[in-house]
Amino acid sequence: MDSNQPYDILIKAATILTMDASNRIIPSGAVGIRDGIIVDLGPVERFAQSQARVTIDGSHQVLMPGLVNAHTHAAMTLFRGFADDIPLEPWLTRIWPLEMRFATAENVHKASTLAFVEMIRGGITTAADMYWQAEATTQAALITGLRLVNGIGLIDTVGNEGSRDKEEPVRRFIETYRNHSRIHPCVQVHSTYTVSQESLQIAHRLALEYHLPLITHASETRTEVQNLIHRTGMTPIGYLESLGMLHHGTVLVHCVHLQDDEIERLAQQEVAVIHCPESNLKLGSGIAPIPALLKKGVTLGLGTDGAASNNDLDLWGEMRTAALIHKGASEDPTVVTAMEVLYMATLGGAKALGLDNLIGSLEIGKRADLITVSLEGAHLIPQYDVISHLAYAAKSSDVRNVIIDGNLVLHEGSLLTADEERIKEEIKSLAMDVASFYPDYNPRLI
Numbered sequence: 001m002d003s004n005q006p007y008d009i010l011i012k013a014a015t016i017l018t019m020d021a022s023n024r025i026i027p028s029g030a031v032g033i034r035d036g037i038i039v040d041l042g043p044v045e046r047f048a049q050s051q052a053r054v055t056i057d058g059s060h061q062v063l064m065p066g067l068v069n070a071h072t073h074a075a076m077t078l079f080r081g082f083a084d085d086i087p088l089e090p091w092l093t094r095i096w097p098l099e100m101r102f103a104t105a106e107n108v109h110k111a112s113t114l115a116f117v118e119m120i121r122g123g124i125t126t127a128a129d130m131y132w133q134a135e136a137t138t139q140a141a142l143i144t145g146l147r148l149v150n151g152i153g154l155i156d157t158v159g160n161e162g163s164r165d166k167e168e169p170v171r172r173f174i175e176t177y178r179n180h181s182r183i184h185p186c187v188q189v190h191s192t193y194t195v196s197q198e199s200l201q202i203a204h205r206l207a208l209e210y211h212l213p214l215i216t217h218a219s220e221t222r223t224e225v226q227n228l229i230h231r232t233g234m235t236p237i238g239y240l241e242s243l244g245m246l247h248h249g250t251v252l253v254h255c256v257h258l259q260d261d262e263i264e265r266l267a268q269q270e271v272a273v274i275h276c277p278e279s280n281l282k283l284g285s286g287i288a289p290i291p292a293l294l295k296k297g298v299t300l301g302l303g304t305d306g307a308a309s310n311n312d313l314d315l316w317g318e319m320r321t322a323a324l325i326h327k328g329a330s331e332d333p334t335v336v337t338a339m340e341v342l343y344m345a346t347l348g349g350a351k352a353l354g355l356d357n358l359i360g361s362l363e364i365g366k367r368a369d370l371i372t373v374s375l376e377g378a379h380l381i382p383q384y385d386v387i388s389h390l391a392y393a394a395k396s397s398d399v400r401n402v403i404i405d406g407n408l409v410l411h412e413g414s415l416l417t418a419d420e421e422r423i424k425e426e427i428k429s430l431a432m433d434v435a436s437f438y439p440d441y442n443p444r445l446i
Contacts, residue, residue: 013031013059014059019362020363031368036368037366070352074116077115077306077307079308088221102430125402126350187213214249222286237262246265252266254274271298279309287326302341339391
């Protein structure tokens with residue numbers, strides 16, 4: 001540590017949860033940040049003479065890596081609560097016409113901004129988004145300060161962007177952001193049931209060419225699996241495998257309905273899986289076989305999915321749900337532990353997205369994506385086990401400070417990067433138009 005050179009930000013905390021390879025916990029520690037990088041961390045006594053442009057007092061707080069929302073559709077905040085209590089397939093037939101009408105670049109930018117405000121307030125520092133108007137979503141991330149994994153999504157059945165344009169817009173997006181410090185391009189296709197074999201192969205080729213993650217939904221519902229078997233004779237996993245698309249760098253979202261041998265093959269081929277438990281439950285899709293995936297060593301991340309099928313963007317809730325549903329479903333309280341869901345929400349998600357060399361843990365040399373979580377709430381007292389509290393009791397409202405890429409974006413609960421009240425009013429206004437889209441829709445507006 002060069003004590004003569006001031007830090008940009010110095011954070012002193014009651015407890016540091018590193019999430020490094022040894023899961024090191026530092027009581028009464030501090031982290032020094034310079035030029036967007038963690039340059040030092042350790043016991044707070046080492047920093048007694050240190051100078052910093054900004055010093056954050058994290059007394060009675062946990063300092064930990066920022067959360068990674070490894071799958072979301074940010075702009076679907078615009079449709080939050082619109083099509084509730086119906087299965088995925090009729091849900092899609094209700095939502096897709098709305099997207100055709102309202103998913104303009106302007107609207108997607110506004111709705112994504114609202115989503116990112118919600119995420120940042122809840123300690124999410126990285127999100128992997130899949131939606132129309134990827135550039136508009138990216139601009140929202142640039143404004144709010146979020147780290148974003150994004151790409152032009154290919155979908156052939158609906159939409160105004162899709163794979164009709166095929167390769168060129170995907171390449172353009174990748175080339176624009178491939179060297180950006182906070183925007184990480186990926187290649188993504190919606191699913192095997194909405195995308196042609198040609199588009200799947202285009203996406204796969206581009207992902208290999210640019211060494212980028214390839215992200216797609218897979219085996220989310222029983223109907224999806226049965227329909228693809230009827231059409232191709234293969235499950236979604238089998239179909240993707242037949243095209244050579246299952247390997248390190250492939251990221252499959254949901255994977256609720258997997259055959260036992262498919263779990264083994266995903267593990268062998270180093271495919272990552274993103275678990276979205278609350279969306280899966282709300283749409284009645286089922287419960288993903290997370291204990292079996294964990295046992296086989298599959299890399300797992302956590303995602304909120306979109307706000308239209310969740311209905312919030314709260315990764316603390318996803319952690320708690322992920323741990324509890326698998327204990328109940330298996331009648332085994334030892335499966336999917338507090339540490340495992342915390343790992344999925346941090347380093348696991350980063351690893352799934354190919355960013356674990358940059359984020360996901362607090363280590364010297366990594367980018368400074370970190371949060372402080374207050375332990376002063378009545379629901380967090382007394383404190384015997386910080387890991388247990390974070391997984392089972394912490395809430396988004398407990399997040400006090402958020403730093404992304406070395407930039408302070410939330411300070412003692414105050415958002416520093418976006419006009420939150422303005423964007424909320426803009427979305428409220430847009431919602432009036434959304435509510436009137438279907439003549440038979442009877443909104444209960446407040």
